[in-house]
Amino acid sequence: xxxxxxxxxxxLDAYLxxxxxxxxxxxxxxxxxxxxxxxxxxxxxxLNAVNLAIIGFGAFKPELNPSASVIALIxxxxxxxxxxxxxxxxxxxxxxxxxxxxxxxxxxRQ
Amino acid sequence: xxxxxxxxxxxxxxxGFVFTTFLGRRLQMSFGRNVAAAxxxxxxxxxxxxxxxxxxxxxxxxxxxxxxxxxxDVKLWTWIPAGIDPTTGHALTVDFGFHVDTLTAVLLIxxxxxxxxxxxxxxxxMAHDPGTWRFFAYLNLFMVSMLLLVLADNWxxxxxxxxxxxxxxxxxxxxxxxxRSAALAAKKAFIVNRVGDVGFALGIMAIWVNTGTLNIQxxxxxxxxxxxxxxxxxLSIIAxxxxxxxxxxxxxxxxxxxxxxxxxxxxxxxxxxxAATMVNAGVYLVARANPLFAHAQDAMVVVAAIGIFTAILAxxxxxxxxxxxxxxxxxxxxxxxxxxxxxGVGAFVAxxxxxMTHGFFKGLLFLGSGSVIHAVHEEQDMNRMGxxxxxxxxxxxxxxxxxxxxxxxxxLAGFFSKDEILGEAFKFGFTWVWAIGLLVAAxxxxxxxxxxxxxxxxxxxxxxxxxxxxxxxxxxxTLSLVLLAIxxxxxxxxxxxxxxxxxxxxxxxxxxxxxxxxRGAEEALHHEAHAYELFGIDGILILASVAVATLGLVAGxxxxxxxxxxxxxxxxxxxxxxxxxxxxxxxxxLNKWWFDELNDLLFIRIGGxxxxxxxxxxxxxxxxxxxxxxxxxxDAGGGLRRIQTGRVQNYALGIAIGLIVMAGSFLxxxxx
Numbered sequence: 041x042x043x044x045x046x047x048x049x050x051x052l053d054a055y056l057x058x059x060x061x062x063x064x065x066x067x068x069x070x071x072x073x074x075x076x077x078x079x080x081x082x083x084x085x086x087l088n089a090v091n092l093a094i095i096g097f098g099a100f101k102p103e104l105n106p107s108a109s110v111i112a113l114i115x116x117x118x119x120x121x122x123x124x125x126x127x128x129x130x131x132x133x134x135x136x137x138x139x140x141x142x143x144x145x146x147x148x149r150q
Numbered sequence: 151x152x153x154x155x156x157x158x159x160x161x162x163x164x165x166g167f168v169f170t171t172f173l174g175r176r177l178q179m180s181f182g183r184n185v186a187a188a189x190x191x192x193x194x195x196x197x198x199x200x201x202x203x204x205x206x207x208x209x210x211x212x213x214x215x216x217x218x219x220x221x222x223d224v225k226l227w228t229w230i231p232a233g234i235d236p237t238t239g240h241a242l243t244v245d246f247g248f249h250v251d252t253l254t255a256v257l258l259i260x261x262x263x264x265x266x267x268x269x270x271x272x273x274x275x276m277a278h279d280p281g282t283w284r285f286f287a288y289l290n291l292f293m294v295s296m297l298l299l300v301l302a303d304n305w306x307x308x309x310x311x312x313x314x315x316x317x318x319x320x321x322x323x324x325x326x327x328x329x330r331s332a333a334l335a336a337k338k339a340f341i342v343n344r345v346g347d348v349g350f351a352l353g354i355m356a357i358w359v360n361t362g363t364l365n366i367q368x369x370x371x372x373x374x375x376x377x378x379x380x381x382x383x384x385l386s387i388i389a390x391x392x393x394x395x396x397x398x399x400x401x402x403x404x405x406x407x408x409x410x411x412x413x414x415x416x417x418x419x420x421x422x423x424x425a426a427t428m429v430n431a432g433v434y435l436v437a438r439a440n441p442l443f444a445h446a447q448d449a450m451v452v453v454a455a456i457g458i459f460t461a462i463l464a465x466x467x468x469x470x471x472x473x474x475x476x477x478x479x480x481x482x483x484x485x486x487x488x489x490x491x492x493x494g495v496g497a498f499v500a501x502x503x504x505x506m507t508h509g510f511f512k513g514l515l516f517l518g519s520g521s522v523i524h525a526v527h528e529e530q531d532m533n534r535m536g537x538x539x540x541x542x543x544x545x546x547x548x549x550x551x552x553x554x555x556x557x558x559x560x561x562l563a564g565f566f567s568k569d570e571i572l573g574e575a576f577k578f579g580f581t582w583v584w585a586i587g588l589l590v591a592a593x594x595x596x597x598x599x600x601x602x603x604x605x606x607x608x609x610x611x612x613x614x615x616x617x618x619x620x621x622x623x624x625x626x627x628t629l630s631l632v633l634l635a636i637x638x639x640x641x642x643x644x645x646x647x648x649x650x651x652x653x654x655x656x657x658x659x660x661x662x663x664x665x666x667x668x669r670g671a672e673e674a675l676h677h678e679a680h681a682y683e684l685f686g687i688d689g690i691l692i693l694a695s696v697a698v699a700t701l702g703l704v705a706g707x708x709x710x711x712x713x714x715x716x717x718x719x720x721x722x723x724x725x726x727x728x729x730x731x732x733x734x735x736x737x738x739x740l741n742k743w744w745f746d747e748l749n750d751l752l753f754i755r756i757g758g759x760x761x762x763x764x765x766x767x768x769x770x771x772x773x774x775x776x777x778x779x780x781x782x783x784x785d786a787g788g789g790l791r792r793i794q795t796g797r798v799q800n801y802a803l804g805i806a807i808g809l810i811v812m813a814g815s816f817l818x819x820x821x822x
Contacts, residue, residue, distance in 0.1 A: 071803050079799075146796040 055096030062089035074141045076130040087119040159201045160297045166193030167290035174283030183282040187273045190286035194269045201262040208255040221251025240362030249303035252663045257300045260509040267630040268422040274624035292318035304364040305354045315428045323415040335411040342408040346398015353391030356383040370441045389449035400432025400486050403460040413475040417520030426513035433489045444671035454494020458586045461487030465593040470739040473530045474519045496675045497574035498668045504567035511555040514634035518549035521623045527616045537610035541620045548631040555638045557595035558699040566642030573691045595702025603710020
């Protein structure tokens with residue numbers, strides 16, 4: 041098992057597959073969950089999946105290494121900012137509409 | 151001085167019109183009809199005096215009117231200062247100005263004199279009408295318009311006058327607007343005139359495009375000197391377009407149908423507008439544009455043909471009409487036809503001569519008929535008149551003068567002008583015009599005597615209730631009749647004074663006056679002056695025209711009597727119904743050759759069908775297309791609105807699906 045894991049961790053494909061699975065879970069959660077907080081968490085999942093893919097590329101392709109680390113840091117900063125603002129918006133809407141369920145937020149129809 | 155006097159001729163009636171429009175009704179309510187009529191009558195008399203001062207100066211070559219001069223231009227202001235066309239360099243600048251030459255002067259005599267006498271007559275004629283003030287306001291407006299038409303120095307101003315006389319004619323035909331037939335007749339006159347006006351307007355545009363000026367004298371001079379290849383519209387077409395306007399206003403075939411119906415208006419209106427002045431506007435227009443016509447001889451043949459055809463057509467209809475005013479209306483058509491025939495053969499002076507004499511004797515006949523209608527209490531049917539000559543002697547004698555004048559018996563006015571038209575037509579080689587004209591002369595004498603006989607002679611057929619009350623008209627009316635009878639009798643002699651046929655060596659008075667205006671056209675037409683032969687060809691022509699006129703009169707006297715009572719009505723009917731041919735001709739004449747029916751079929755029935763089809767096409771096809779596009783857009787929007795749910799997750803799903811599709815297609819392309 042450990043041998044398998046150490047084998048697998050030597051290949052880029054394993055990281056990319058993991059990133060893809062994480063992204064799919066995040067996307068499904070964003071589309072399927074009705075709770076705004078869960079949706080924000082799904083977004084974080086997708087962002088981290090992307091970050092994982094970038095870091096993976098950086099680790100296995102030496103010419104990409106410096107850029108990948110920088111991009112990953114920037115994505116983290118952006119994700120933190122996004123999470124803060126997103127949470128603030130959700131709280132504001134929650135105070136206004138008295139519900140965390142996004143399918144009741146249909147003011148954009150009008 | 152003349153720069154002030156000439157605008158004054160128009161300004162006076164204009165002031166009268168404005169005054170009467172705003173104050174006439176109050177004056178009439180407070181002080182009676184005669185006071186309301188005083189101002190309009192006064193301004194027209196004043197205008198006549200001013201006009202006569204100007205006319206005498208023009209005709210005697212005093213002041214700014216030297217002999218053989220081009221006439222006086224009085225520019226009041228620049229009316230339309232529009233810009234310059236950069237491609238041609240033509241400037242559309244229109245002045246409000248007048249041009250006075252001998253032709254204008256001759257027209258001024260006719261318009262102001264007859265206008266004044268008709269105003270005078272109307273004081274008596276309209277004495278029982280509650281709308282007297284309105285009538286006089288319209289009459290003043292008509293005088294303004296007609297004088298503007300005659301005096302204007304550019305085509306656009308002529309056109310403005312042209313439309314204004316049409317407007318006042320419309321208002322006066324429909325003066326008794328409560329009467330349905332009068333309202334319809336007014337509308338008919340207006341609409342039929344529009345048909346001709348379209349042609350005139352197009353003609354004016356063609357003139358401007360080709361000359362770059364709207365001034366009549368300048369544009370004509372430019373037009374006839376321009377090489378034919380440089381003209382965008384051929385001269386003949388321009389001439390015919392201008393003639394189309396003349397046809398409408400002067401009621402020439404096929405636009406003649408409005409004039410007989412226009413008799414629904416009060417009789418003074420028929421005399422002034424529909425006999426003596428407005429209907430002559432077409433003749434004036436063609437005479438004014440004489441250089442244009444002289445250089446477009448195809449167009450002149452058309453003018454001659456339409457003129458002489460209208461003359462014989464209208465004369466044949468006048469044979470059987472029983473309404474006294476309608477007989478005179480058809481007679482007017484016929485005489486206008488003579489004038490156009492004269493213009494067409496190139497006898498411009500003869501046409502203007504006939505315009506003048508006809509204006510006076512036809513004005514007289516119309517005013518006389520109005521006096522008769524007044525006497526028998528608004529009855530216009532000649533079958534219910536007869537034997538009136540003893541009861542209304544002044545009307546009878548003056549109308550007799552008019553009848554003999556129009557019949558063409560020397561030495562009355564009609565003889566000179568009609569003979570000149572026929573003689574010139576013959577000498578210029580238009581034998582067919584001469585022959586038809588001669589026939590029409592006989593017919594004229596006959597139907598005019600029929601009118602006299604049925605109205606004044608024979609047994610009385612007047613309504614027995616009205617019979618004892620028949621009386622001569624008021625003094626203003628009889629005075630006008632007498633004042634018109636004098637020129638009707640003597641004008642022909644006066645205007646040919648010093649010329650043929652009175653004195654074969656010289657040129658007549660009128661010919662001398664008008665010679666500078668028509669000189670260019672006469673030269674272009676190669677009418678070389680030839681010696682007048684009283685004992686040769688000219689004498690024979692005179693004898694022929696006098697003979698046919700006498701023949702017509704004698705036939706009329708034989709059938710309809712002269713002073714004595716005769717039971718000849720049956721004879722006339724018997725002749726009319728004798729053979730199949732005459733029966734057909736009789737019915738055709740009685741029904742005016744079915745022109746109203748033909749127009750009804752062509753324009754109301756068939757034209758109505760076409761219009762209904764076009765309306766359907768517009769409604770279903772054109773509107774359908776436009777509305778269809780609108781409905782499609784609206785429905786598409788309504789359909790697409792459903793997918794805009796406003797829910798974040800639906801949009802996110804869309805983004806996700808789009809992403810998957812894009813990524814999938816990328817993979818497919820890459821792996822290929």
